[in-house]
Amino acid sequence: MSIFPNAAAATSTLASPAASGTSAAGVPNYEAVRRAQELAARMGFRQDPQFAPLINMFPGQMVPDVTIPQKPTKAPVLRLDAQGREIDEHGNVVNVTKPSNLSTLKVNINKQKKDAFEILKPVLDVDPDSNPHFDPRMGVNKTKLLRPKRNNFLFVEEGKWSKDAETIKLKSQFGEAQAKEQKAKQAQLAKAKAAPDINPNLIEITERVVIKEKLKDPIPEIEWWDLPLLQSGNYGDIADGSIDEDKLKMEKITFYVEHPRPIEPPAEPAPPPPQPLKLTKQEQKKLRTQRRIAKEKDRQEMIRQGVIEPPKPKVKISNLMKVLGAEATQDPTRLEKEIRSAAAEREQAHIDRNIARKLTPAELREKKERKLFDDPNxxxxxxxxxxxxxxxxxxxxxxxxxxxxxxxxxxxxxxxxxxxxxxxxxxxxxxxxxxxxxxxxxxxxxxxxxxxxxxxxxxxxxxxxxxxxxxxxxxxxxxxxxxxxxxxxxxxxxxxxxxxxxxxxxxxxxxxxxxxxx
Incomplete structure (x- = not known):
């Protein structure tokens, strides 16, 4: 329930005589009254008809509930000249713009954009003489820009889909390696069928490969090292092995020595290195034992010199008293806990090493195939x-x-x-x-x-x-x-x-x- 009975009372209360109603000289304060009226209207107070003459006496007021009547607008008059053009009241011709039909469909908008977009095709026929800026190295290559049209059909070869189905079946059954092997075998069979039919019991002899010798370069008229020294560029000025200084370029002769780039002479490839000696099982076992003993001696020597730390004692519950001795009797519970944790750590390290050495499923499959079948090559x-x-x-x-x-x-x-x-x-x-x-x-x-x-x-x-x-x-x-x-x-x-x-x-x-x- 509001404390003010109506908008006029609120206005009179908010705009007190000392603040906004009248000034000290008795002149009404219109700005204060207007602010009070706006505040009362925002707060939702109604307007009392009893105080309407009092409120309307202030000019420039802003009361939302009071509507000011507007004058009715005149109807537009159409004026035409002798030629049928529309003119205004002063006789000037009015330019009427016809409304354009704008489509709002996305298909029509995209079509208009596509029609407005112009693709400039490269000029393929460029005359180098007429264009001074033409660079043949940056010219347009017709074969790379324009794709030739295919006038004929491309038919599927016979047996293509059956081969693809067989390959997919092999991949799902045996894996990728078997599919590749089968594909290589089919290519080999197709190549063998294309070859002329021969007796399979005969031993094939490869054709003799004739190695063509590389043609030697022709003998030049003048050697390249003499060319910058002679004025004429040939050996015609040399008579009886001597030449005058005026026929030589003396500025080219200095005290510097020019060494030509070394060229390796043509020779046969080096022979293959000697193959290692094949050892028996017993000899391989003996060499392995000797290598392990030598490795252990080197490790012990490095521990003795202080290069690496010595390993921790491998204490177990069974040899607890033998390794620790009197220390085991002081706090046996703590020592037992440490020994069990160390044993569990060693066991976990052993399991981790085995997991690291374990083959993946793909490697296991490959190993099994190598064991069961021969080399496909x-x-x-x-x-x-x-x-x-x-x-x-x-x-x-x-x-x-x-x-x-x-x-x-x-x-x-x-x-x-x-x-x-x-x-x-x-x-x-x-x-x-x-x-x-x-x-x-x-x-x-x-x-x-x-x-x-x-x-x-x-x-x-x-x-x-x-x-x-x-x-x-x-x-x-x-x-x-x-x-x-x-x-x-x-x-x-x-x-x-x-x-x-x-x-x-x-x-x-x-x-x-x-x-x-x-």
């Missing part, structure tokens, strides 16, 4: 040819196929009615492991399909077994991967080897005679 490819009487059992087929893929071998397994042939190509370690599988690990008599289907055995039929027909090395592999083929006839089985370019594998297996056969 080896040129030699080993081939093993096996002949099996019966390979129709699913278990035997699965083991033959999966082991070949896990050992990264290429080749094929051809199953026919009379016999089956397995050919594998790869490194020496993989071939050796696969040979143990075929000749020792698989019991071919137990996986015969006829023995499972028929309990009655046929005495005339030979026992199922696997024999190694041939093993050797070839210049390049003949198969891209390992696959299994079921053939009804022998002609279809031989065609598999003919397509691979090795029909002699089939002929050799067919004509093979086992010496140990009964």
């Amino acid at each position: 080896t040129v030699e490819t080993l081939v093993s040819l096996y002949r099996i009487n019966d390979l129709s059992h699913p278990k035997a087929r699965f083991r033959v196929d999966v082991n070949a893929q896990e050992n990264r071998l290429t080749g094929c397994a051809v199953i026919s009615d009379g016999m089956s042939i397995v050919v594998v190509e790869g490194g020496s370690k993989s071939i050796k492991r696969y040979g143990k599988l075929m000749l020792r690990r698989i019991n071919w008599s137990d996986v015969s399909k006829e023995n499972e289907e028929n309990d009655e055995s046929d005495d005339d039929k030979p026992v199922n077994k696997c024999v190694l027909v041939w093993q050797g090395s070839v210049a390049k592999p003949s198969f891209n991967r390992f696959s299994v083929h079921d053939c009804i006839t022998e002609a279809a089985a031989r065609k598999v080897f003919v397509d691979a370019g090795v029909p002699h594998y089939w002929d050799q297996a067919v004509n093979y005679v086992d010496d140990g056969a009964v």
Whole structure:
């Protein structure tokens, strides 16, 4: 509730006679009354109609509630001359500007900006004679600025997507190293296919490389060291080995000696350094022991001279009394605590050293691959040819196929009615492991399909077994991967080897005679 009943009372109270109502001479103080009215209006006091004549008697007052009526504006009059142009009341022509349609859409604004932006293309045809400021070293190169238009289509090569899918599969299964190895092997196979077909049993002889001798420089008319000394620039002024001083540039002859830049004479490269002597295991062990003894003696000598600090005594709970002696009986609890903390510190240091020496997962994978497989850069490819009487059992087929893929071998397994042939190509370690599988690990008599289907055995039929027909090395592999083929006839089985370019594998297996056969 306000202490003032209305705005007039507040105004009269705030503007006291001594301060703002009247001055000492009885003249009204208009500035003080105006401030009081503004303050009362801001404080929210209403205006009383009883005191309206008193308030309106002061000119220049600012009361928000009082509205001053405005005079009505005249309606605009349109005036035109004889030519239909708009004029004002004085007869002057009024320039009417037509409103322009401004678009507010972002698409239209960007289009207007793009149309207004002008890209100045470089002038490609510059005449050096007409332009004195042209520098040929800073000229515009047409081949680098303008890209030639491609008028033809670029088709995807056959087999590109299958190769990419195979690479992604290998990366997810074996890792980045195996994918790179497979990619290099595919490039090598593509290069080998492009080469003319040769007999793989022949030994390749590289072409003779003819080293062309470097042509010698022609004999100059005058040597470079004589050219700055002669006036004429040639040896024509020299007669009988003598020359006059007037034909020489005497200012070039001084007491300084000019040494030419030394040039090493052409010679053959230095021979390779001698290879270290190969030692046996026992000799390597003996040398290692001698090196460790010498290193320990050097460390003891440095401790004796005071260069390095001696190691702390290795005190344990078991040798506490033996090492410390009488000191251990004074405060055994403190000593036991120190000994246990030192032992824990030594154990943690040992664990940290082992963790630091531990290989990362990538290094472990690389080490395992080096152990299981040969170097992928080896040129030699080993081939093993096996002949099996019966390979129709699913278990035997699965083991033959999966082991070949896990050992990264290429080749094929051809199953026919009379016999089956397995050919594998790869490194020496993989071939050796696969040979143990075929000749020792698989019991071919137990996986015969006829023995499972028929309990009655046929005495005339030979026992199922696997024999190694041939093993050797070839210049390049003949198969891209390992696959299994079921053939009804022998002609279809031989065609598999003919397509691979090795029909002699089939002929050799067919004509093979086992010496140990009964």
